[in-house]
Amino acid sequence: MTQATGAPGAQHSALPADLPGPHSRRLGLIAVVATFGGLLFGYDTGVINGALAPMKEDLGLTAFTEGFVVSILIFGAAIGALVGGRLSDRYGRRHNILMLAAIFAVGTIGCVLSPSWQILALFRFVLGLAVGGASATVPVYLAEVSPYERRGSLVTRNEVMIVSGQFAAFVINAIIFQLWGEHESVWRFMLLVAVAPAILLFVGMLRMPESPRWLSSQGRDPEALAVLRQVRSPQRAEAEMAEVQALAEEEKLAQTGGWADLAVPWVRRLLLVGIGLGVFQQFTGINSIMYYGSQLLEEAGFSADAAILGNTLFGLASVVGISVGILVMNKVNRRTMLLGGFGLTTSFHLLVGLAALLMPDNSVKPYALLVFAVLFVFSMQGTIGPLVWLLLAEIFPLKIRSFAMGVCVFCLWMANAGVAFGFPPVVSSIGIAPTFFIFAGLGILALVFIATSVPETRGVTLEQFEDSFKTTHA
Numbered sequence: 389m390t391q392a393t394g395a396p397g398a399q400h401s402a403l404p405a406d407l408p409g410p411h412s413r414r415l416g417l418i419a420v421v422a423t424f425g426g427l428l429f430g431y432d433t434g435v436i437n438g439a440l441a442p443m444k445e446d447l448g449l450t451a452f453t454e455g456f457v458v459s460i461l462i463f464g465a466a467i468g469a470l471v472g473g474r475l476s477d478r479y480g481r482r483h484n485i486l487m488l489a490a491i492f493a494v495g496t497i498g499c500v501l502s503p504s505w506q507i508l509a510l511f512r513f514v515l516g517l518a519v520g521g522a523s524a525t526v527p528v529y530l531a532e533v534s535p536y537e538r539r540g541s542l543v544t545r546n547e548v549m550i551v552s553g554q555f556a557a558f559v560i561n562a563i564i565f566q567l568w569g570e571h572e573s574v575w576r577f578m579l580l581v582a583v584a585p586a587i588l589l590f591v592g593m594l595r596m597p598e599s600p601r602w603l604s605s606q607g608r609d610p611e612a613l614a615v616l617r618q619v620r621s622p623q624r625a626e627a628e629m630a631e632v633q634a635l636a637e638e639e640k641l642a643q644t645g646g647w648a649d650l651a652v653p654w655v656r657r658l659l660l661v662g663i664g665l666g667v668f669q670q671f672t673g674i675n676s677i678m679y680y681g682s683q684l685l686e687e688a689g690f691s692a693d694a695a696i697l698g699n700t701l702f703g704l705a706s707v708v709g710i711s712v713g714i715l716v717m718n719k720v721n722r723r724t725m726l727l728g729g730f731g732l733t734t735s736f737h738l739l740v741g742l743a744a745l746l747m748p749d750n751s752v753k754p755y756a757l758l759v760f761a762v763l764f765v766f767s768m769q770g771t772i773g774p775l776v777w778l779l780l781a782e783i784f785p786l787k788i789r790s791f792a793m794g795v796c797v798f799c800l801w802m803a804n805a806g807v808a809f810g811f812p813p814v815v816s817s818i819g820i821a822p823t824f825f826i827f828a829g830l831g832i833l834a835l836v837f838i839a840t841s842v843p844e845t846r847g848v849t850l851e852q853f854e855d856s857f858k859t860t861h862a
Contacts, residue, residue, distance in 0.1 A: 406538070423548070425549075427585050428582060432496075442569075473792070475487075491521070527778070543778045543781050551703070663799045677765055685757075698758050709773075741823075780797070
């Protein structure tokens with residue numbers, strides 16, 4: 389593949405500047421409400437970390453059923469991303485988020501009341517459907533309501549909420565365990581907390597607008613313009629609406645909308661780019677740290693208590709990393725940040741591996757491994773983590789945006805599952821050093837992929853990027 393760049397930093401004189409005003413506050417409120425879906429995503433994937441031990445004792449889980457209960461959510465998320473994307477294209481982004489909020493609540497209550505591991509696994513799968521659906525829908529919704537000048541920071545707020553949800557799960561689990569740790573069903577209290585943000589998401593989205601770009605794709609232009617007037621200055625709303633309408637007409641003539649579009653070379657190319665981004669994001673091994681951080685630290689030489697404490701640093705590094713990333717997201721080109729991010733994570737993979745291989749087994753070695761692992765998490769969550777979700781929300785044509793997002797996120801979740809299943813036995817069989825050298829090798833492949841294939845999207849509207857990429861690769 390040749391390098392695919394897409395007019396980075398280009399500005400369209402046809403679009404007036406999006407000046408601050410009441411519409412800015414409205415847009416900020418929409419972002420806050422919609423990203424409760426990301427908070428639920430993070431909490432439901434992180435809560436199992438602290439809930440698993442009392443859950444295992446209460447329900448009598450074996451090694452097999454324990455792994456099944458943990459992993460079933462990942463497979464549900466893969467399916468939820470694929471199906472959720474199609475439903476979002478058909479019925480609308482807002483409609484999909486409302487439905488997902490209800491599924492989050494039902495899945496959470498079902499898990500809390502589960503009398504056996506079989507019922508628990510069933511409702512964990514239901515939660516997975518909601519997690520996957522949210523991962524495919526919320527970034528697209530945010531991208532489509534945002535002006536291109538603020539799209540990076542607004543879409544990335546969803547990733548902030550995901551890592552904040554994971555960190556909150558670690559902290560809430562610790563608090564609940566301190567208060568009711570002697571109770572055999574303490575894990576049910578940990579899971580129950582997720583009902584509150586699910587209710588807030590549902591109630592909040594009732595008052596939020598539909599995506600203007602989706603409305604236009606359905607021929608509902610007056611409604612689309614009304615939404616744009618809520619979140620843009622009057623002059624900007626009119627100009628942007630004209631651009632959305634023009635592209636929607638082109639897509640109707642092209643009959644875009646699903647698998648048939650893969651026969652179009654430039655659409656197929658974008659889908660392959662999106663799949664590659666999702667898979668390489670997971671092949672950084674970030675979720676090997678987020679799922680098995682305490683086990684990794686014990687393997688490195690920490691005591692069990694110290695490993696649990698050290699594990700909270702991974703959550704803190706995630707939150708700090710994503711916060712720093714947001715500050716520079718709209719100032720640095722996407723490709724530059726991705727290349728820098730993979731360069732950093734690959735370097736820290738090598739440092740973890742070299743420290744594990746070459747340092748003598750003394751009291752310093754575990755702390756060296758902890759520092760390098762924390763720096764890896766910080767680097768990944770400040771660059772690759774949010775950028776991949778942002779690019780997936782930006783690069784696809786309007787009419788298949790959620791469908792293509794669903795396919796890519798399905799592949800992302802399957803890569804997640806592969807890392808989740810493979811990490812413990814690989815570390816057990818070959819050790820920490822060779823495992824992280826494997827991650828470093830995958831990071832080098834990712835750098836080649838980004839340099840040769842990933843387009844630039846910063847500084848242009850979704851419609852401008854699509855038109856430019858289509859012209860270049862038709």
